[in-house]
Amino acid sequence: MELDSAILSRIQFAFTVSFHIIFPSITIGLATLIAIWEGLYLKTKDPVYLQLAKFWIKPFAITFGMGVVSGIVLSYEFGTNFSKFSEITGAVLGPLMAYEVLTAFFLEAGFLGIMLFGWQRVSARLHFFATCTVAVGTWISAFWIIAANSWMQTPAGYHLVDGKFTVASWWEVIFNPSMPYRLSHMLLATFITASLVVLATSAWHLRRDAQSAFARKGLSMTLWILLVLAPLQAYVGDLHGLNVKEHQPVKLAAMEGIWPARESSVPLLLFAIPDMAAEKNHFEIAVPGLASLILTHDWQGELTGLQAVPKADRPNVPLVFFSFRIMVGLGLLMIAVAVWGLLLRRNDRLYSNRWFLGLSSWMAPTGVIAVLAGWYVVEIGRQPWLVYGLVRTMDVVSPLPAERVALSLTLFVLTYSVLFAVYLYFMRKLIKKGPPDLASLAQHKIGVTASGYALAFTKAVGSTPTQGDK
Amino acid sequence: MDLALFYFLLLGFAILMYVILDGFDLGIGILYPWFHEEQAKDHLMRSISHVWDGNETWLVFGGVILFGAFPSAYAGLLSGLYLPIMLMLIGLIFRGVAFEYRFKSDTSRVWWNRAFASGSMLAAFCQGLMLGAIIQGMPDTASHSLVLITPFTLFTGFAVVAGYALLGCTYLVMKSRDDIQAKAARYGQRLVLVVMVAMALVSLWTVLQSAEIFARWFSSWHPIALAPLPIIAIVCARLLWLDLAKVRANLQAGHIPLSTHEDRPFWLAVIVFTLGFVGLLVSLFPALIPGQLTYMQAAAPSASLWFMLPGVAIFVPLILAYTCWGYRIFAGKVEDFQEGY
Numbered sequence: 001m002e003l004d005s006a007i008l009s010r011i012q013f014a015f016t017v018s019f020h021i022i023f024p025s026i027t028i029g030l031a032t033l034i035a036i037w038e039g040l041y042l043k044t045k046d047p048v049y050l051q052l053a054k055f056w057i058k059p060f061a062i063t064f065g066m067g068v069v070s071g072i073v074l075s076y077e078f079g080t081n082f083s084k085f086s087e088i089t090g091a092v093l094g095p096l097m098a099y100e101v102l103t104a105f106f107l108e109a110g111f112l113g114i115m116l117f118g119w120q121r122v123s124a125r126l127h128f129f130a131t132c133t134v135a136v137g138t139w140i141s142a143f144w145i146i147a148a149n150s151w152m153q154t155p156a157g158y159h160l161v162d163g164k165f166t167v168a169s170w171w172e173v174i175f176n177p178s179m180p181y182r183l184s185h186m187l188l189a190t191f192i193t194a195s196l197v198v199l200a201t202s203a204w205h206l207r208r209d210a211q212s213a214f215a216r217k218g219l220s221m222t223l224w225i226l227l228v229l230a231p232l233q234a235y236v237g238d239l240h241g242l243n244v245k246e247h248q249p250v251k252l253a254a255m256e257g258i259w260p261a262r263e264s265s266v267p268l269l270l271f272a273i274p275d276m277a278a279e280k281n282h283f284e285i286a287v288p289g290l291a292s293l294i295l296t297h298d299w300q301g302e303l304t305g306l307q308a309v310p311k312a313d314r315p316n317v318p319l320v321f322f323s324f325r326i327m328v329g330l331g332l333l334m335i336a337v338a339v340w341g342l343l344l345r346r347n348d349r350l351y352s353n354r355w356f357l358g359l360s361s362w363m364a365p366t367g368v369i370a371v372l373a374g375w376y377v378v379e380i381g382r383q384p385w386l387v388y389g390l391v392r393t394m395d396v397v398s399p400l401p402a403e404r405v406a407l408s409l410t411l412f413v414l415t416y417s418v419l420f421a422v423y424l425y426f427m428r429k430l431i432k433k434g435p436p437d438l439a440s441l442a443q444h445k446i447g448v449t450a451s452g453y454a455l456a457f458t459k460a461v462g463s464t465p466t467q468g469d470k
Numbered sequence: 471m472d473l474a475l476f477y478f479l480l481l482g483f484a485i486l487m488y489v490i491l492d493g494f495d496l497g498i499g500i501l502y503p504w505f506h507e508e509q510a511k512d513h514l515m516r517s518i519s520h521v522w523d524g525n526e527t528w529l530v531f532g533g534v535i536l537f538g539a540f541p542s543a544y545a546g547l548l549s550g551l552y553l554p555i556m557l558m559l560i561g562l563i564f565r566g567v568a569f570e571y572r573f574k575s576d577t578s579r580v581w582w583n584r585a586f587a588s589g590s591m592l593a594a595f596c597q598g599l600m601l602g603a604i605i606q607g608m609p610d611t612a613s614h615s616l617v618l619i620t621p622f623t624l625f626t627g628f629a630v631v632a633g634y635a636l637l638g639c640t641y642l643v644m645k646s647r648d649d650i651q652a653k654a655a656r657y658g659q660r661l662v663l664v665v666m667v668a669m670a671l672v673s674l675w676t677v678l679q680s681a682e683i684f685a686r687w688f689s690s691w692h693p694i695a696l697a698p699l700p701i702i703a704i705v706c707a708r709l710l711w712l713d714l715a716k717v718r719a720n721l722q723a724g725h726i727p728l729s730t731h732e733d734r735p736f737w738l739a740v741i742v743f744t745l746g747f748v749g750l751l752v753s754l755f756p757a758l759i760p761g762q763l764t765y766m767q768a769a770a771p772s773a774s775l776w777f778m779l780p781g782v783a784i785f786v787p788l789i790l791a792y793t794c795w796g797y798r799i800f801a802g803k804v805e806d807f808q809e810g811y
Binding site: 103113167 | 520521523527529533534535536537538541546547551552553556559563564566569571614615770773774778781782792796
């Protein structure tokens with residue numbers, strides 16, 4: 001494969017978007033958790049909730065910052081690297097992105113300042129309002145981005161006029177056939193991902209201090225959340241799979257490694273090595289008929305295979321196939337951890353079982369990895385199309401010289417590698433530092449009447465006695 | 471008024487908001503190397519750490535309005551300006567993460583100082599370079615990478631860096647006290663001279679390079695109607711210089727400067743920037759890519775323009791309202807004790 005500018009542009013987009021999604025998939029869920037803790041603190045006045053909120057707001061802030069800076073890149077990359085795509089789909093996707101910025105991006109940015117820095121400048125209720133607004137902003141943001149992405153997967157509500165898309169029905173564009181499934185799947189994924197990060201951190205602290213109230217509360221809460229959401233996610237994922245079968249059968253064929261144009265009694269492949277040249281799988285480990293049962297609710301059910309379309313219209317099968325298995329495998333592991341936690345609760349060994357805490361503390365990246373793997377299924381599975389069945393990716397790349405894209409790609413790889421190492425270093429540092437202790441917590445309580453505020457006020461007066469401020 | 475014109479003006483508004491708001495916080499980054507003590511660097515960063523994210527959002531807003539309302543201009547401009555955009559984004563990445571990591575670092579602080587300063591300079595310079603490239607005429611996407619680099623674009627690049635530094639100085643005069651304030655006022659006085667000379671040169675170059683633009687400024691009654699633009703700009707720059715001189719004189723005499731003299735320079739700088747922007751608009755209207763594409767040619771189908779309209783009508787005023795509210799909550803001088811999360 002020659003490294004022309006089209007391939008380089010695609011690698012660059014894949015790389016930058018993969019890097020970006022790591023951070024929102026944590027912050028959407030984490031913002032929600034922080035809002036819940038702050039709300040519980042205001043309701044119950046139990047300081048452990050404030051401790052949780054205060055502890056997690058720091059990792060949240062650096063994760064959010066990484067998401068912001070890597071997200072701005074994407075909003076420009078459509079134009080820089082896929083100019084023809086931007087030109088023909090701009091009338092459909094541009095307004096969706098505009099609504100994202102108008103209804104979500106500004107909202108998050110506007111209230112984030114108060115959420116992070118306003119603890120002593122606004123009342124406790126107003127601070128809670130700001131935190132909730134940031135959390136809701138992240139959901140709204142996901143809504144619009146998922147709508148735009150889903151339209152590229154299952155385009156609807158459009159006319160093609162002179163090779164450009166125009167909109168016939170905005171309702172159909174936004175609520176296109178795959179959008180509700182993808183949105184629920186993704187939002188659940190972010191809540192699960194954030195819960196896993198909190199779970200792992202709490203477990204890590206419990207292994208050092210079994211009495212830590214903060215870690216106990218964090219572990220217990222996130223395990224309840226996972227117990228509900230992880231199985232629910234499997235169910236939503238199944239519905240999403242049925243939706244893919246209906247609208248993107250070739251993608252489904254790649255996910256399941258099905259080669260014949262039509263196959264009945266399709267086995268579920270636990271493992272295989274798909275061979276795109278020979279159009280078959282090697283080393284299959286299969287459960288007969290199970291794929292048919294899951295996808296058609298009939299052991300003999302018929303599914304479409306890759307040979308139903310020409311070779312040029314197939315995605316990279318091994319990538320889709322393995323990504324899908326990694327996602328599902330990790331999902332099953334998450335359910336297992338949640339159920340194990342429930343069993344340990346009954347014998348009151350939840351906070352002391354070292355095997356369980358050990359496994360839990362390794363669960364931190366599993367949510368992120370599953371999200372990435374899931375998006376590889378979605379995005380690589382859509383290829384060679386950019387707008388499914390209508391626009392081929394290779395036809396809409398900017399006519400840039402290859403060396404220019406190579407330069408920017410190199411810069412992104414260097415920048416992001418350094419920043420990712422830095423991010424992990426600071427996350428580790430913040431997590432190891434542990435929560436603010438309950439005694440000093442009083443000094444940075446929420447609201448203008450907090451003692452921290454008084455301290456600040458005295459300092460301000462004391463340091464500049466002749467201050468002529470307005 | 472037709473919808474395409476409305477979006478053209480909205481795009482202009484978004485760019486102007488971006489230039490002013492991110493201008494002053496990029497300016498703080500540009501000034502960073504001239505404030506040597508770590509305490510002063512803390513102070514500078516603390517003065518903008520709660521607003522930089524919101525300010526940068528206007529850049530994204532400008533981008534998506536261009537994408538949604540003028541897709542072919544979005545495609546043409548962004549692919550044509552590929553390298554400066556990519557370098558600007560890299561610059562913005564480094565300065566953006568510096569906010570988060572600098573306050574949490576011990577040994578690596580010096581590196582975050584560098585990342586913050588060089589990222590801010592790179593982003594500002596690239597924006598100036600793009601401004602110059604748009605005025606002088608966009609090269610073809612496939613042409614050589616270095617055609618964008620001309621004496622004129624280099625000059626506009628440095629001019630924008632100086633301009634943002636001026637905004638940063640006036641913001642600091644408003645938000646800080648004592649030594650930092652004095653230093654900001656001193657640099658601000660020098661920078662306002664540099665910026666005025668640069669604006670005059672760029673304006674002259676723009677007017678002289680094209681007969682069409684020349685005619686727009688100098689035919690029949692036009693010079694009289696347009697004369698207020700440069701005149702008000704010069705008056706504002708003069709007032710700005712005088713205010714800063716008073717701030718410095720007060721500080722030297724050991725007095726606290728009057729708050730009018732502290733606050734007004736920022737708003738005067740905003741007026742100067744706005745007038746410069748209006749002047750640019752006068753020269754380039756109705757072009758989105760001068761010589762290639764007007765806003766009428768680039769406009770998206772009316773279904774798209776209508777769809778965005780309620781969103782713009784409802785949310786832009788709302789955004790302005792809560793942005794102002796956010797600034798009010800953090801009004802007054804920046805305090806140097808640990809405050810926040």
